[in-house]
Amino acid sequence: MRGLANSIQIAVGAFGLGLAIGISGAWGKLYGGPVVRDLLEVYTTIVRAVPELVLILLLYYAGTDLINRALEQFGYPAIDISGLGAGIGVLGVVQGAYATEVIRGAILSIPQGQVEAARAYGMSPGKMLRRITLPAMLPFAIPGLANLWLIATKDTALLAVVGFNELTQETRQAAATTKYYFTFYVAAGALYLMLTLFSNVIIGRIERWARRGMPPVAEAGR
Numbered sequence: 567m568r569g570l571a572n573s574i575q576i577a578v579g580a581f582g583l584g585l586a587i588g589i590s591g592a593w594g595k596l597y598g599g600p601v602v603r604d605l606l607e608v609y610t611t612i613v614r615a616v617p618e619l620v621l622i623l624l625l626y627y628a629g630t631d632l633i634n635r636a637l638e639q640f641g642y643p644a645i646d647i648s649g650l651g652a653g654i655g656v657l658g659v660v661q662g663a664y665a666t667e668v669i670r671g672a673i674l675s676i677p678q679g680q681v682e683a684a685r686a687y688g689m690s691p692g693k694m695l696r697r698i699t700l701p702a703m704l705p706f707a708i709p710g711l712a713n714l715w716l717i718a719t720k721d722t723a724l725l726a727v728v729g730f731n732e733l734t735q736e737t738r739q740a741a742a743t744t745k746y747y748f749t750f751y752v753a754a755g756a757l758y759l760m761l762t763l764f765s766n767v768i769i770g771r772i773e774r775w776a777r778r779g780m781p782p783v784a785e786a787g788r
Contacts, residue, residue, distance in 0.1 A: 569736030583658025588665025613663035
């Protein structure tokens with residue numbers, strides 16, 4: 567249960583960070599300058615091309631080392647980054663690349679008439695993002711973002727390779743100590759399943775709320 571609590575903390579933090587990166591990245595890809603678009607394209611391409619385990623090892627070890635080296639160059643002492651903070655940061659960067667593409671596709675699904683009307687009323691880009699773009703793209707983005715959340719809950723298991731005590735690492739330690747491998751790994755699988763089922767219930771309610779006033783999916787596809 568302690569490992570499950572740690573996994574949920576990391577998943578929530580990483581998903582929130584990834585969502586923030588995704589919104590900024592999608593906006594930059596669609597409306598940013600050429601340099602911004604090129605940098606974001608490099609970021610999303612690399613993260614989606616390199617296996618997540620390799621990225622976690624690279625960002626966890628090399629990333630923390632680069633941060634401390636940069637601090638030393640400016641005369642600041644090295645810092646000890648907590649496992650929780652590092653885990654959230656690493657998975658958040660990975661989630662951000664996928665969220666960028668999910669949100670970009672959702673923004674492109676918005677009827678252009680709504681965007682043109684907002685511009686005709688003289689809305690600033692920030693106000694248009696808050697009042698038009700984000701609310702209108704939400705129904706299109708939720709299925710993809712829901713998948714990213716479920717991926718985030720499972721990707722926390724990859725942090726076991728760097729020694730963070732999330733659910734998989736705690737399970738492995740308990741199984742090795744007691745020799746009840748089958749019991750503990752089945753219990754861990756059941757906890758992941760329960761988390762997924764609970765998440766599906768919450769996601770379903772959010773999707774129904776976001777699609778209020780819109781035709782049902784079955785009718786919309788006719």
